[in-house]
Amino acid sequence: MTQMQVSTLPTNPGELRDLMRKGEITSFTAGMAPGHVQANLVILPRDLAFDFLLFCQRNPKPCPVIEVLEAGQVHPVTSAPTADIRTDVPRYRIWRDGELTDEVETIEKYWSDDLVTFLLGCSFSFENALRDNGIDLPHWGTGENVAMFKTSVDTVPAGPFSGPMVVSMRWIPQDKVVRAVQSTSRFPAVHGAPVNIGDPSALGIADVSKPDFGRAWDPNPGDVPVFWACGVTPQAVAMASKPPLMITHAPGHMFVTDLRDVDLAVL
Amino acid sequence: MTQMQVSTLPTNPGELRDLMRKGEITSFTAGMAPGHVQANLVILPRDLAFDFLLFCQRNPKPCPVIEVLEAGQVHPVTSAPTADIRTDVPRYRIWRDGELTDEVETIEKYWSDDLVTFLLGCSFSFENALRDNGIDLPHWGTGENVAMFKTSVDTVPAGPFSGPMVVSMRWIPQDKVVRAVQSTSRFPAVHGAPVNIGDPSALGIADVSKPDFGRAWDPNPGDVPVFWACGVTPQAVAMASKPPLMITHAPGHMFVTDLRDVDLAVL
Numbered sequence: 141m142t143q144m145q146v147s148t149l150p151t152n153p154g155e156l157r158d159l160m161r162k163g164e165i166t167s168f169t170a171g172m173a174p175g176h177v178q179a180n181l182v183i184l185p186r187d188l189a190f191d192f193l194l195f196c197q198r199n200p201k202p203c204p205v206i207e208v209l210e211a212g213q214v215h216p217v218t219s220a221p222t223a224d225i226r227t228d229v230p231r232y233r234i235w236r237d238g239e240l241t242d243e244v245e246t247i248e249k250y251w252s253d254d255l256v257t258f259l260l261g262c263s264f265s266f267e268n269a270l271r272d273n274g275i276d277l278p279h280w281g282t283g284e285n286v287a288m289f290k291t292s293v294d295t296v297p298a299g300p301f302s303g304p305m306v307v308s309m310r311w312i313p314q315d316k317v318v319r320a321v322q323s324t325s326r327f328p329a330v331h332g333a334p335v336n337i338g339d340p341s342a343l344g345i346a347d348v349s350k351p352d353f354g355r356a357w358d359p360n361p362g363d364v365p366v367f368w369a370c371g372v373t374p375q376a377v378a379m380a381s382k383p384p385l386m387i388t389h390a391p392g393h394m395f396v397t398d399l400r401d402v403d404l405a406v407l
Numbered sequence: 408m409t410q411m412q413v414s415t416l417p418t419n420p421g422e423l424r425d426l427m428r429k430g431e432i433t434s435f436t437a438g439m440a441p442g443h444v445q446a447n448l449v450i451l452p453r454d455l456a457f458d459f460l461l462f463c464q465r466n467p468k469p470c471p472v473i474e475v476l477e478a479g480q481v482h483p484v485t486s487a488p489t490a491d492i493r494t495d496v497p498r499y500r501i502w503r504d505g506e507l508t509d510e511v512e513t514i515e516k517y518w519s520d521d522l523v524t525f526l527l528g529c530s531f532s533f534e535n536a537l538r539d540n541g542i543d544l545p546h547w548g549t550g551e552n553v554a555m556f557k558t559s560v561d562t563v564p565a566g567p568f569s570g571p572m573v574v575s576m577r578w579i580p581q582d583k584v585v586r587a588v589q590s591t592s593r594f595p596a597v598h599g600a601p602v603n604i605g606d607p608s609a610l611g612i613a614d615v616s617k618p619d620f621g622r623a624w625d626p627n628p629g630d631v632p633v634f635w636a637c638g639v640t641p642q643a644v645a646m647a648s649k650p651p652l653m654i655t656h657a658p659g660h661m662f663v664t665d666l667r668d669v670d671l672a673v674l
Contacts, residue, residue: 190457193464194475198485208461210566218465218563296485299477325674332673406673407592
C-alpha cells in the first residue's frame with residue numbers, strides 16, 4: 141500500500157498496531173503515536189539470547205533494552221501487552237547466516253518457540269526531547285534519516301557479538317549544545333546523552349558529509365556536530381555474527397509501544 | 408581474623424582486594440575505598456544465566472546490573488580488571504538447592520567453567536550521595552544495617568525467578584525528602600530513586616519498627632520513612648528458585664570495584 145498520511149492515523153498505539161496487524165499500515169513509523177516510545181526489533185534463536193542480552197548490558201548507549209520476551213513469547217507484557225510481535229511491526233526483514241533473504245509484513249511463517257525477541261530503544265524519543273527543547277531537526281517529517289557513521293570505537297564484546305559502535309550525527313546550534321546534552325541525558329533508555337561533541341576525528345570519522353548510512357544534512361553557520369550512539373549498532377553486530385536466523389524491523393518501520401517517552405525519563 | 412580498623416586500610420580498591428585475596432581482610436566492607444562502587448555478588452550455573460539476567464533487566468531498581476562475567480570468566484573486565492572473583496570478596500556463602508551449606512573466604516574449590524557471575528549495585532553508593540547532600544544516616548559506621556522489609560509488591564518474573572521486592576527504609580527529615588529523591592535519582596545503577604515516600608502500607612508494611620532484615624532505627628520528630636529497592640531482592644529471588652549451586656557474598660562483605668560512584672551518575 142502507499143504511505144498513509146500520518147496525520148490521519150489514530151494516535152493511540154493499540155489502534156495503530158491493530159491497523160498494522162491487518163496490513164493497513166506498512167509504512168515508516170516516524171511521527172506516529174506522538175509521545176510514545178518506538179523500538180528497534182531484534183529476534184534471535186534462544187541459544188544466542190544470553191550473549192546478546194549481555195552484549196546489550198555491556199553497551200547500554202547503543203543497545204538500550206526496552207523489553208526482552210522469553211523464547212516463544214509474542215506479547216510484550218511490559219511495553220505493549222496487547223501487541224503480537226509477529227504481526228504488529230509494519231515491515232520485517234529476515235536474515236539467514238547474516239544475509240537478507242526476505243522482507244515481509246508478518247513473520248508468522250518464520251515464528252517458532254525457539255525465538256527470543258529484543259525491543260531496543262530508538263532515537264525518536266530523544267529527538268522528541270530535542271525538539272521539545274527548541275532544537276530543530278531538519279530530517280524530521282521528511283521520511284529521510286539522519287547521518288550515521290561506523291566509528292573506530294569498538295563495542296564491548298559478549299560471546300560471538302562484537303564490532304564497531306555506529307553513531308548518528310545531528311548539527312546542533314552552538315548555543316543549544318548544553319541543552320542538547322541535558323535534555324537527552326534524561327533518557328538513557330533511548331541512547332541518552334551524546335557520546336561526542338564536535339570532534340568527529342575522535343570517532344574515526346574523516347568526513348561528516350559522507351555518512352555510512354542515512355544522508356548528510358547541511359549545517360547552519362556555527363552549528364556543532366553532535367554524535368549519539370545509534371540503534372543500528374546492535375543490528376549490525378548481530379548480523380556480523382551470522383546467526384542461522386535473525387528477524388529485524390525494516391529500517392524506519394519500528395515497533396510502536398504503549399510506553400510514553402516520559403515513562404523512560406530518569407529525572 | 409578480627410575486624411581491621413577501616414581507617415588503617417589502603418583506599419585504593421586494587422590494594423584492598425590484594426589484602427582480601429591474601430586473607431588479610433575478611434571483614435565487612437562498609438566504608439572501605441570511599442567513593443568507589445561496591446557490588447552484590449550472585450554466581451549461578453550457566454543454564455540459569457539468561458533468565459537471571461532477564462530478571463535483572465525487568466527489575467532494574469532492586470537488581471541494577473554493574474557487570475556480568477561470561478561462564479568461567481573470573482576477571483570483571485569493566486569494573487575491576489585486575490580482580491579475581493574467586494578470591495577477592497572477603498567472605499562468600501555457598502548455597503545448594505536454596506540451603507546455605509558453607510561460608511568461605513575463597514571459592515576456588517567450588518569454581519567451574521559453568522558458573523556465571525553477576526555484580527549488582529549496592530546501597531553504599533547512593534548512601535554516599537545522601538550523606539554528601541547533608542542527610543545523616545545513623546547506621547553509617549556502626550557495622551549494623553538499615554531496616555529492610557519484604558513487600559507486597561511482586562517483582563516481574565523471568566523464567567524460574569519471581570518473588571516479592573525487598574526494600575530498605577531510611578528515616579529522612581521532612582525538609583530533606585526532595586533532596587533525597589534528587590540525589591539518589593542520579594544513580595539508577597545503585598537502586599536509584601526511592602520506590603515510596605511515607606506510605607509503608609502501600610508496600611504491605613504494617614509496622615516500620617519490625618523489619619524482616621537488618622534492624623529498626625528511631626526517627627527524629629518529623630522524619631519521613633522513605634523506601635528504596637534493595638539488593639537483597641535478587642539474592643532472595645535466586646535462592647527461592649533453589650538452584651543446584653549458588654554463590655553469593657556474605658551479608659555486608661561486598662565486592663569492591665574500581666568504579667567510582669560518580670562513574671555511575673546519569674546526570
